[in-house]
Amino acid sequence: xxxxxxxxxxxxxxxxxxxxxxxxxxxxxxxxxxxxxxxxxxxxxxxxxxxxxxxxxxxxxxxxxxxxxxxxxxxxxxxxxxxxxxxxxxxxxxxxxxxxxxxxxxxxxxxxxxxxxxxxxxxxxxxxxxxxxxxxxxxxxxxxxxxxxxxxxxxxxxxxxxxxxxxxxxxxxxxxxxxxxxxxxxxxxxxxxxxxxxxxxxxxxxxxxxxxxxxxxxxxxxxxxxxxxxxxxxxxxxxxxx
Amino acid sequence: xxxxxxxxxxxxxxxxxxxxxxxxxxxxxxxxxxxxxxxxxxxxxxxxxxxxxxxxxxxxxxxxxxxxxxxxxxxxxxxxxxxxxxxxxxxxxxxxxxxxxxxxxxxxxxxxxxxxxxxxxxxxxxxxxxxxxxxxxxxxxxxxxxxxxxxxxxxxxxxxxxxxxxxxxxxxxxxxxxxxxxxxxxxxxxxxxxxxxxxxxxxxxxxxxxxxxxxxxxxxxxxxxxxxxxxxxxxxxxxxxxxxxxxxxxxxxxxxxxxxxxxxxxxxxxxxxxxxxxxxxxxxxxxxxxxxxxxxxxxxxxxxxxxxxxxxxxxxxxxxxxxxxxxxxxxxxxxxxxxxxxxxxxxxxxxxxxxxxxxxxxxxxxxxxxxxxxxxxxxxxxxxxxxxxxxxxxxxxxxxxxxxxxxxxxxxxxxxxxxxxxxxxxxxxxxxxxxxxxxxxxxxxxxxxxxxxxxxxxxxxxxxxxxxxxxxxxxxxxxxxxxxxxxxxxxxxxxxxxxxxxxxxxxxxxxxxxxxxxxxxxxxxxxxxxxxxxxxxxxxxxxxxxxxxxxxxxxxxxxx
Ligand SMILES: Cc1cc2nc3c(=O)[nH]c(=O)nc-3n(C[C@H](O)[C@H](O)[C@H](O)COP(=O)(O)O)c2cc1C
Ligand code: SF4
Ligand code: SF4
Ligand code: SF4
Numbered sequence: 013x014x015x016x017x018x019x020x021x022x023x024x025x026x027x028x029x030x031x032x033x034x035x036x037x038x039x040x041x042x043x044x045x046x047x048x049x050x051x052x053x054x055x056x057x058x059x060x061x062x063x064x065x066x067x068x069x070x071x072x073x074x075x076x077x078x079x080x081x082x083x084x085x086x087x088x089x090x091x092x093x094x095x096x097x098x099x100x101x102x103x104x105x106x107x108x109x110x111x112x113x114x115x116x117x118x119x120x121x122x123x124x125x126x127x128x129x130x131x132x133x134x135x136x137x138x139x140x141x142x143x144x145x146x147x148x149x150x151x152x153x154x155x156x157x158x159x160x161x162x163x164x165x166x167x168x169x170x171x172x173x174x175x176x177x178x179x180x181x182x183x184x185x186x187x188x189x190x191x192x193x194x195x196x197x198x199x200x201x202x203x204x205x206x207x208x209x210x211x212x213x214x215x216x217x218x219x220x221x222x223x224x225x226x227x228x229x230x231x232x233x234x235x236x237x238x239x240x241x242x243x244x245x246x247x248x249x250x251x252x253x254x
Numbered sequence: 255x256x257x258x259x260x261x262x263x264x265x266x267x268x269x270x271x272x273x274x275x276x277x278x279x280x281x282x283x284x285x286x287x288x289x290x291x292x293x294x295x296x297x298x299x300x301x302x303x304x305x306x307x308x309x310x311x312x313x314x315x316x317x318x319x320x321x322x323x324x325x326x327x328x329x330x331x332x333x334x335x336x337x338x339x340x341x342x343x344x345x346x347x348x349x350x351x352x353x354x355x356x357x358x359x360x361x362x363x364x365x366x367x368x369x370x371x372x373x374x375x376x377x378x379x380x381x382x383x384x385x386x387x388x389x390x391x392x393x394x395x396x397x398x399x400x401x402x403x404x405x406x407x408x409x410x411x412x413x414x415x416x417x418x419x420x421x422x423x424x425x426x427x428x429x430x431x432x433x434x435x436x437x438x439x440x441x442x443x444x445x446x447x448x449x450x451x452x453x454x455x456x457x458x459x460x461x462x463x464x465x466x467x468x469x470x471x472x473x474x475x476x477x478x479x480x481x482x483x484x485x486x487x488x489x490x491x492x493x494x495x496x497x498x499x500x501x502x503x504x505x506x507x508x509x510x511x512x513x514x515x516x517x518x519x520x521x522x523x524x525x526x527x528x529x530x531x532x533x534x535x536x537x538x539x540x541x542x543x544x545x546x547x548x549x550x551x552x553x554x555x556x557x558x559x560x561x562x563x564x565x566x567x568x569x570x571x572x573x574x575x576x577x578x579x580x581x582x583x584x585x586x587x588x589x590x591x592x593x594x595x596x597x598x599x600x601x602x603x604x605x606x607x608x609x610x611x612x613x614x615x616x617x618x619x620x621x622x623x624x625x626x627x628x629x630x631x632x633x634x635x636x637x638x639x640x641x642x643x644x645x646x647x648x649x650x651x652x653x654x655x656x657x658x659x660x661x662x663x664x665x666x667x668x669x670x671x672x673x674x675x676x677x678x679x680x681x682x683x684x685x686x687x688x689x690x691x692x693x694x695x696x697x698x699x700x701x702x703x704x705x706x707x708x709x710x711x712x713x714x715x716x717x718x719x720x721x722x723x724x725x726x727x728x729x730x731x732x733x734x735x736x737x738x739x740x741x742x743x744x745x746x747x748x749x750x751x752x753x754x755x756x757x758x759x760x761x762x763x764x765x766x767x768x769x770x771x772x773x774x775x776x777x778x779x780x781x782x783x784x785x786x787x788x789x790x791x792x793x794x795x796x797x798x799x800x801x802x803x804x805x806x807x808x809x810x811x812x813x814x
Contacts, residue, residue: 059748061748098781099749160749196328
């Protein structure tokens with residue numbers, strides 16, 4: 013690889029391939045940039061904004077910003093970590109997140125980032141949304157109050173499963189997860205419990221109906237490893253890293 | 255050639271019953287492929303206009319005909335606030351809720367309307383600015399504008415509604431929109447000769463046309479002030495042979511109505527500018543994205559387009575299609591507009607790539623504001639020098655300002671770029687002025703000590719629209735109003751804007767009503783606005799906090 017294809021990330025020189033984003037290059041180099049809506053297997057979205065970095069005077073999302081030679085990028089600064097903390101707090105305030113009762117607690121990427129960024133309180137007044145749950149599917153349960161509108165399920169469903177079942181509807185604070193069936197219920201789609209989409213959610217919005225709460229709290233993934241060490245892992249991805 | 259029959263698109267109070275045959279016939283009159291996925295939004299808008307709502311059975315029918323999932327149709331309905339699924343009452347009143355109309359008595363008018371019409375066959379609600387803040391209080395009745403509602407005609411309005419008088423029989427003067435230009439300049443008074451600029455352009459190469467525009471120093475008048483020649487040049491350079499020209503007539507910025515003037519009075523110059531742009535970059539198709547609030551101009555624009563087709567200037571190598579928005583401010587953002595033109599929810603795209611490289615349907619696309627195209631025609635007809643010689647070094651030419659609020663003569667004023675705000679205030683008879691909002695809520699707020707600031711591309715707000723506030727007005731109220739506007743119009747894609755606009759609104763409430771927490775809310779707001787400015791995905795979220803910053807600057811923290 014030619015030597016001109018590199019940029020500086022927090023003072024470390026990172027190589028990239030043409031067409032790669034800052035996030036992709038950082039991941040290949042083993043550098044963790046905090047994120048929620050990004051997943052290496054799917055197209056970038058750029059909606060959570062947690063991966064914001066400084067790029068020569070501008071703030072950009074690392075997951076959508078093309079890497080370029082000789083760029084100087086800062087990520088791990090107190091200012092950016094504070095901004096990320098506030099974004100995470102906005103996501104908490106916007107939904108209804110009662111972690112102690114949530115099956116995903118300990119395996120949840122939102123919660124893990126909150127710990128990592130030192131979140132101790134909501135900071136913003138909770139919005140207390142009232143979004144509908146959906147229990148129509150035999151194997152899956154949907155708690156929309158935990159959805160962070162990242163569209164990972166939508167992308168996994170369209171780009172990997174080839175089913176295009178999950179998508180987002182509405183506008184502004186009324187944006188919400190919906191399913192492509194005439195009734196709008198997940199149970200009336202051909203969603204499968206083994207679909208990639210059913211396992212991609214970074215939070216506890218798409219849940220299996222059975223086998224829950226078997227893993228004791230305290231032994232779960234992020235109970236032992238900070239997310240900046242092991243990355244945005246899902247239960248079934250624990251071998252690899254993302 | 256289609257006979258685009260929109261004779262039914264007039265103020266109406268009784269909508270015909272829907273049936274599939276009637277609906278299909280109407281849609282086919284407007285477009286040969288009304289059921290293709292990218293036309294689906296336009297078909298929804300047309301059904302809404304024709305039948306007053308897009309009810310569930312209509313959505314199901316459209317889904318069946320087009321193969322677009324019902325869920326996606328519902329997703330469109332829930333994004334575009336003018337699309338409604340409930341069968342409409344006989345009258346639907348949408349009061350324009352801009353701060354200027356609030357100052358003109360909107361709240362008490364709305365209360366008395368709601369009170370007096372509670373058992374009438376009507377619905378009353380509000381919508382964001384409808385581009386008529388020089389005619390306060392204005393409203394849309396079944397989609398058509400009624401201007402100057404006030405205590406003087408409130409009784410009559412209520413009587414008309416209670417007595418179920420058809421809209422066609424309402425006083426015609428109520429629907430009148432005054433488009434006088436109170437101070438004319440070159441753009442609004444030169445002896446335009448239809449087709450002359452285009453003939454000029456036909457004798458030139460694309461590069462020569464672009465050079466002309468570049469020599470004139472034309473910069474886009476839709477907000478960002480980006481050099482137009484550069485945009486066109488970039489698009490022309492792309493190897494991809496299919497290219498598009500799009501005209502942004504979404505004019506959603508509250509307090510702005512200059513495009514309303516051009517669309518009504520000088521539409522030919524806009525269309526000619528688009529044809530010139532097409533010649534310059536080598537585009538085959540063009541689109542005008544007209545905001546839903548301006549649907550009353552739809553038939554007029556179709557007629558103008560038809561005349562250009564009749565004269566052979568449109569329809570062969572290049573044709574223009576008219577698209578309607580449906581109540582979403584974000585669709586004025588260029589990439590959201592492209593999404594909307596493709597029939598989707600108006601979510602701004604990631605940039606880069608910019609529209610000049612990957613635009614409509616993935617093809618290189620020019621996006622310009624209405625006034626920018628009007629200027630292009632002016633430049634080609636009158637010469638680059640004529641344009642360049644007005645204005646100042648970095649902002650050439652002149653532009654039309656929309657003036658509203660506390661002044662004797664709200665309306666349109668054309669001034670050379672770089673004229674001072676003070677000049678504009680004097681011309682419009684503003685008095686006892688506290689401050690003026692330049693360029694809409696996403697622009698800048700100027701106080702007395704800034705009145706000599708030139709209105710041009712180099713200064714905050716960049717001109718274009720001015721809302722005047724006198725010394726009786728409350729900055730907190732103005733700020734709250736603008737903040738709510740952004741909250742209402744956020745597309746919901748990204749965290750800092752979707753959740754941030756709500757949190758900001760909450761904090762502002764706390765700041766205003768909880769003195770004990772004022773210092774804290776102040777600090778929190780400052781931090782949140784900065785977060786939104788830096789981390790938002792598009793211009794809406796980046797600017798949504800500016801009114802709050804203005805307020806905080808104006809009200810310095812009290813020493814504790
Ligand atoms: C939230 C938002 C709303 C906008 N609304 C409009 C609009 O209503 N009309 C417009 O011409 N430009 C609008 N713009 C600017 C467009 O994105 C784009 O810059 C412009 O249409 C380009 O045309 P110009 O180069 O001729 O100025 C908006 C931008 C943002 C971020
Ligand atoms: S989804 Fe995550 S943050 Fe939300 S309640 Fe569950 S564990 Fe907590
Ligand atoms: S359900 Fe989960 S994956 Fe899908 S949009 Fe919501 S948070 Fe993202
Ligand atoms: S900044 Fe606001 S309007 Fe723009 S993409 Fe984000 S949520 Fe949508």
